[in-house]
Amino acid sequence: QLQLVESGGGLVQPGGSLRLSCAASKFTGSYYAIGWFRQAPGKEREGVSCISSSSGSTTYADTVKGRFTISRDYATNTVYLQMNSLKPEDTAVYYCSAVFSCTVVSAMTTRFGSWGQGTQVTVSS
Secondary structure, three states, X not given: OOOEEXXXXXXXXXXXXXXXXXXXXXXXXXHOEEEEEEEOOOOOOEEEEEEOOOOOOXXXXXXXXXXXXXXXXXXXXXEEEEXXXXXXXXXXXXXXXXXXXXOOHHHOOEXXXXXXXXXEEEEOO
């Protein structure tokens, strides 16, 4: 099973930026599509963005399109989520996970059925 560790969250003012990291425990992390999810208090977890394993193609939820950018570094087995123009509604715990497909971000399904501890993002003035 692939283990992923999220980091990079914090408190930021509206309009600010953060970069989240998702580090894989082993080199085979590059073989999987990786999705970012988030869960706000009282809400269900939702897909935010995804990057494929081979082509590096990316998909985004409409709510973050144009503001967030997902990327991956194959050398370090790390996937990043650059978040710009943050809004209070982006406040959530962010998780990454290996997923089966990036085709539809809202329908991403985790491969291994487990979640890490996530990283808290709070957007507030």
